[in-house]
Amino acid sequence: MEILSAHHVEKMYANHRALTDVSISIEEGSVFGLLGPNGAGKTTLLRIINQITAPDKGTVNFKGRPLRLSDVELIGYLPEERGLYKKMKVGEQALYLAQLKGLSRRDALRRLKTWFEKFEIQPWWDKKVMELSKGMQQKVQFICTVLHEPELLIFDEPFSGFDPINANILKEEILALKERGATLIFSTHNMASVEEVCDHIALINESKKILDGSIDKVRDQFKSNTFEVSFKGAIGDVSNALVGDFEILDHTEGKRFDSIRVKHLNGTSNNELLTRLTPNVEIVSFSEVIPSMNDIFIRAVEETRQK
Amino acid sequence: MQNKTWIVLQREYLTRVKKKSFIILTFLMPILFSSFIFIPILLDKIDTPEVNTIAVVDKSELFMNAFKETESLKYKYIDPVEFDEVKQKMKEKNFYALLMIPQNIYASNKAILYSDRQITMGTESTIRRQLENLMEKDKRAQLIKELKVPDLEQRLRNTNTSIKINSVKISEDGKAKKSSAGLASAIGGVTGFLIYIFLIMFGQMVMASIMEEKTNRIVEVIVSSVKPFQLLVGKIVGVALVGLTQIVMWVVLSVILLFVAKSYFLGGQIDAAQAQDLMAQSAGVDMAQVQQMGGEKAQEIFEIINGIDFVSIIGFFAFFFIGGYLLYSSFFGAIGAAVDAQEDAQQFMLPIMLPIIISFMMMMIVVKNPDGALAFWGSMIPFTSPIVMMARVPYGVPAWEMALSMSLLIASIIGAIWMASKIYRTGILMYGKKVSWKELFKWLRYKNY
Numbered sequence: 001m002e003i004l005s006a007h008h009v010e011k012m013y014a015n016h017r018a019l020t021d022v023s024i025s026i027e028e029g030s031v032f033g034l035l036g037p038n039g040a041g042k043t044t045l046l047r048i049i050n051q052i053t054a055p056d057k058g059t060v061n062f063k064g065r066p067l068r069l070s071d072v073e074l075i076g077y078l079p080e081e082r083g084l085y086k087k088m089k090v091g092e093q094a095l096y097l098a099q100l101k102g103l104s105r106r107d108a109l110r111r112l113k114t115w116f117e118k119f120e121i122q123p124w125w126d127k128k129v130m131e132l133s134k135g136m137q138q139k140v141q142f143i144c145t146v147l148h149e150p151e152l153l154i155f156d157e158p159f160s161g162f163d164p165i166n167a168n169i170l171k172e173e174i175l176a177l178k179e180r181g182a183t184l185i186f187s188t189h190n191m192a193s194v195e196e197v198c199d200h201i202a203l204i205n206e207s208k209k210i211l212d213g214s215i216d217k218v219r220d221q222f223k224s225n226t227f228e229v230s231f232k233g234a235i236g237d238v239s240n241a242l243v244g245d246f247e248i249l250d251h252t253e254g255k256r257f258d259s260i261r262v263k264h265l266n267g268t269s270n271n272e273l274l275t276r277l278t279p280n281v282e283i284v285s286f287s288e289v290i291p292s293m294n295d296i297f298i299r300a301v302e303e304t305r306q307k
Numbered sequence: 308m309q310n311k312t313w314i315v316l317q318r319e320y321l322t323r324v325k326k327k328s329f330i331i332l333t334f335l336m337p338i339l340f341s342s343f344i345f346i347p348i349l350l351d352k353i354d355t356p357e358v359n360t361i362a363v364v365d366k367s368e369l370f371m372n373a374f375k376e377t378e379s380l381k382y383k384y385i386d387p388v389e390f391d392e393v394k395q396k397m398k399e400k401n402f403y404a405l406l407m408i409p410q411n412i413y414a415s416n417k418a419i420l421y422s423d424r425q426i427t428m429g430t431e432s433t434i435r436r437q438l439e440n441l442m443e444k445d446k447r448a449q450l451i452k453e454l455k456v457p458d459l460e461q462r463l464r465n466t467n468t469s470i471k472i473n474s475v476k477i478s479e480d481g482k483a484k485k486s487s488a489g490l491a492s493a494i495g496g497v498t499g500f501l502i503y504i505f506l507i508m509f510g511q512m513v514m515a516s517i518m519e520e521k522t523n524r525i526v527e528v529i530v531s532s533v534k535p536f537q538l539l540v541g542k543i544v545g546v547a548l549v550g551l552t553q554i555v556m557w558v559v560l561s562v563i564l565l566f567v568a569k570s571y572f573l574g575g576q577i578d579a580a581q582a583q584d585l586m587a588q589s590a591g592v593d594m595a596q597v598q599q600m601g602g603e604k605a606q607e608i609f610e611i612i613n614g615i616d617f618v619s620i621i622g623f624f625a626f627f628f629i630g631g632y633l634l635y636s637s638f639f640g641a642i643g644a645a646v647d648a649q650e651d652a653q654q655f656m657l658p659i660m661l662p663i664i665i666s667f668m669m670m671m672i673v674v675k676n677p678d679g680a681l682a683f684w685g686s687m688i689p690f691t692s693p694i695v696m697m698a699r700v701p702y703g704v705p706a707w708e709m710a711l712s713m714s715l716l717i718a719s720i721i722g723a724i725w726m727a728s729k730i731y732r733t734g735i736l737m738y739g740k741k742v743s744w745k746e747l748f749k750w751l752r753y754k755n756y
Contacts, residue, residue: 014749050531052736069534077531081738083524088322099314100532144528 002064003028003152003183004049009058011044018044019055020207026185026200031178033198034187035297040204042187043080046154049185050077062152073102076150080157080187082141084129091125094144101148108147115143119169135166142170146177153177154185159193171197191293201293203300210304211296222296226289227270230259233281241276257284312537312544319516319545324552333553337560345568359403359430364390366410373441380433382406397423406434413442491701492674498624499670499697501554506631506663506693509550510639513543514652517643517735526735535732543636547629554628623700623709630716631693635663637720637727644727644734645742645750666691673698686712689719726751 004026011019018041026032036042047053049060051067060067062074085093091112098108116122119139129137138161146153155174159167175197178184186198194201201218203211211218226249231238235251235258242248245268249261262273270286277283291299323329360381365371374382383402385393393405404422409415418438420426451459517539520526529538642655669691673682677699685695686704692712696704733750734742 014746014753047527047736052527052530052535053732072532075531077528079527079531081524081527083528085519085525086523096314096318097528097532100311100529102532141528 001028002026003062004185005061006045006049007059007061009045009048009055009060011041011048011053011055017207019048019204022058022204022207022209024202024209024212026183028183029178029181030199031184031186031197033194033201034185034204035189035191035194035201035293036204037189037301041207042204043156045204046077046079046156046185046187049154050075073148074151076101076145076148076153078141078145078153078155078158080160082138084137084140086130087128089125090127090129090132090140093129094140094147097144098147103148111147112143115147119143134161135163138162138170139166142173146173150182152183152185154187156187157190158186158188159190189297191297195293203297205301205304208304211300215293218296219290222291222299224263224289224291226261226263227273228259228261228285228287228289229273229277230254230257230284230286231277231281232257232284235260237280238277241280242273246273246276261289311533312541315533315538315541316545316548319542320548323512323546323549329549329553333556334560336557337564340557340561341564341568344565360401361434362393362397362400362402362405363408364393364405365408367408367412369412369445370408370438370441374434374437377433380430394421397421404430408438491677492698494620494701495674495677495698496670498620498700499667499674499694502624502628502631502694502697503663503667503670505550505554505628506635507660509546509632510635510659512549513546513636514639514643516542516546517640517731518646518649518652521644521735521738522647530735535735536728539640539728539731543633543640546636547632550628550632620700624697626713627693627696627716630713630720633720634689634693634716634723635659637723641727641730641734641747644731645737645747646734647739647741651741662690663694666694670694670698677702683708687715689716692716729753 002025004024006022006024009019009022011017022041022045024032024034024045034042034045044053048055049067051069051072062068062071088096094112095105095108098112099105103111116125121136121139124132124136124140129140132140142158145155153174158170158174162170171193174184184197186194188194195215198215200214201211202209213221238260239248242262245264245266247263247265249263252259264273274283274286358379358381360383363370363374363382363384364387365384366387371384376382390405390407393400393402397405404420404426407419407421409418412418420431420434447463448460451463456462520529526538533541638659642652642659646652646655666685669681669685673679673685673695676682682695682699685691686699686708693716696709696712729751730747733753740746
């Protein structure tokens with residue numbers, strides 16, 4: 001079942017177009033990656049979903065009906081530009097933000113206690129925010145985002161500003177939220193993190209959606225029919241054996257064996273490739289080259305640029 | 308959702324009221340204010356007047372024992388033969404000064420006051436006045452004797468006239484009330500000044516608070532839970548309540564302090580009559596005359612105070628205070644949302660500070676001339692009316708003018724809030740961009756919630 005969908009959303013600012021006819025659909029319980037270079041329009045789309053700004057055209061549905069103002073209490077949003085009141089005490093501030101999300105003071109206090117214990121940050125309660133380091137502030141912000149146990153969580157560049165250890169803690173917490181049934185939207189240009197956690201991605205470039213689908217499908221779509229073969233033997237024999245039907249993209253010499261990347265040219269099968277090689281060299285390993293999300297990202301963006 | 312405006316309002320109010328600077332200012336001002344009133348009285352109390360003795364050598368022999376002694380001046384008549392000795396040893400003989408009245412005083416109109424120190428103006432003028440009075444009386448008595456008209460002295464005394472002018476204001480319901488131009492201008496000036504101070508102080512407070520949220524980058528977190536308009540309204544109203552709290556605290560604390568100080572330091576000794584004596588003395592008025600008029604005068608002051616419509620003054624003050632604040636805090640708020648840093652705010656501040664300062668200057672003139680063209684237009688234009696109108700209120704303003712001024716102000720407030728919320732919505736999420744006036748006008752046309 002889809003929890004959120006946007007249909008033909010458009011947004012214009014004075015001097016530029018932020019979104020052009022963007023539609024997305026997010027399944028309940030999934031992790032959705034919203035990707036794109038800086039300035040592509042990701043944050044604008046997230047702001048529309050959070051009802052911070054309104055689209056010029058198009059609609060957004062939440063749980064199958066148009067988005068309502070009261071839905072903010074079911075959504076948690078950690079924006080890219082995030083901060084806290086510097087002179088306010090940590091505990092007081094967390095209570096304030098929780099109450100704005102519709103929690104009662106008592107509930108908020110109880111839940112905050114649990115979270116503060118979990119992160120072992122109880123001593124911070126009466127400290128002013130300005131006394132905390134940036135990483136510490138990010139932890140507080142994360143707690144404030146998830147405290148009202150929203151069904152839909154939106155993280156805009158969540159890992160920026162975290163050291164590797166804290167980034168890992170954060171990642172585990174986010175995955176734990178998914179286990180509990182929450183739906184997640186990640187907006188980022190950090191592709192490595194996307195591969196690990198996302199089920200589904202949409203790529204936005206220059207205000208337009210240029211790619212959309214499950215991670216596996218997107219990968220299939222960008223597969224280049226390339227294979228990596230490691231072997232013991234002479235490279236000259238290999239190139240003689242493959243000439244005509246295959247293209248050797250590159251060749252790396254190793255201490256114990258060499259590797260090449262090969263592309264099928266005339267729709268030949270993998271077995272054909274192996275049959276040609278086995279008489280000449282000893283094969284150590286054979287595998288398909290799967291494009292990384294980073295490659296896909298760069299290729300997709302470049303392709304649209306050429307158009 | 309209304310509930311969220313209330314949560315914002317609470318935070319805005321409580322964080323400010325709990326601030327040290329607020330608490331200090333709230334308590335310091337009444338102390339300062341009451342000490343302005345009490346320290347001079349207290350000093351006067353402590354400073355018991357010195358009694359100076361004046362030696363008098365009267366060569367004319369016309370004024371023997373005729374000088375009246377006052378609280379600070381005593382006279383001792385000495386024989387003219389001792390003149391030189393006293394003149395030499397003034398200090399040892401404990402004389403403050405030596406008055407020498409020459410034999411031909413009627414011809415020369417000159418007397419000499421010797422002293423080994425600088426004689427105060429007050430002492431000199433008291434002695435001069437006494438001498439003049441004595442000579443006048445003497446001359447008149449001589450004249451009466453020469454003219455030989457029966458009962459002339461009594462008849463002359465009957466010509467003494469003292470006139471009092473009471474200004475009476477006819478109010479619209481035809482009732483006559485005693486009024487005082489001095490008191491009215493004082494009330495107008497003070498209330499206008501208070502609004503002026505608060506517009507600047509609390510308008511800038513709204514601006515700083517919005518800028519803080521923007522530069523701290525917390526605003527996007529908050530507007531994902533609250534509508535920007537709710538945040539803006541909660542903030543503006545919260546700060547307004549801080550201002551009202553401060554004013555009420557100032558008034559209440561000042562009154563308490565004045566009472567406490569009065570009973571503690573002075574033991575209630577200074578009553579109205581004594582205060583009058585004090586004033587009369589310093590003004591050099593004849594004491595007897597003042598005492599005679601005392602009862603009447605107190606009655607008159609009481610009537611004037613009664614003649615001032617405090618209820619309407621407080622009512623209009625509250626209206627123009629809140630109205631002016633809403634108008635200007637909208638502008639200040641819009642600036643706070645549009646800029647990224649304090650330095651960028653300067654170019655937008657000037658056009659907003661200017662009308663406030665101009666209205667203050669207009670108010671100073673209007674207080675003296677509450678019915679002129681400047682007063683009329685100043686109290687109609689919404690940018691100046693909150694301050695200028697207060698200068699006119701104590702004198703009484705025609706109902707239609709008041710109604711028009713208030714409606715114009717309300718209409719402008721609605722316009723200003725609409726404009727501010729448009730700029731606010733766009734501005735708070737706009738980072739790292741230098742805004743210009745042209746840009747601001749563009750924002751007004753953006754479609755938003």
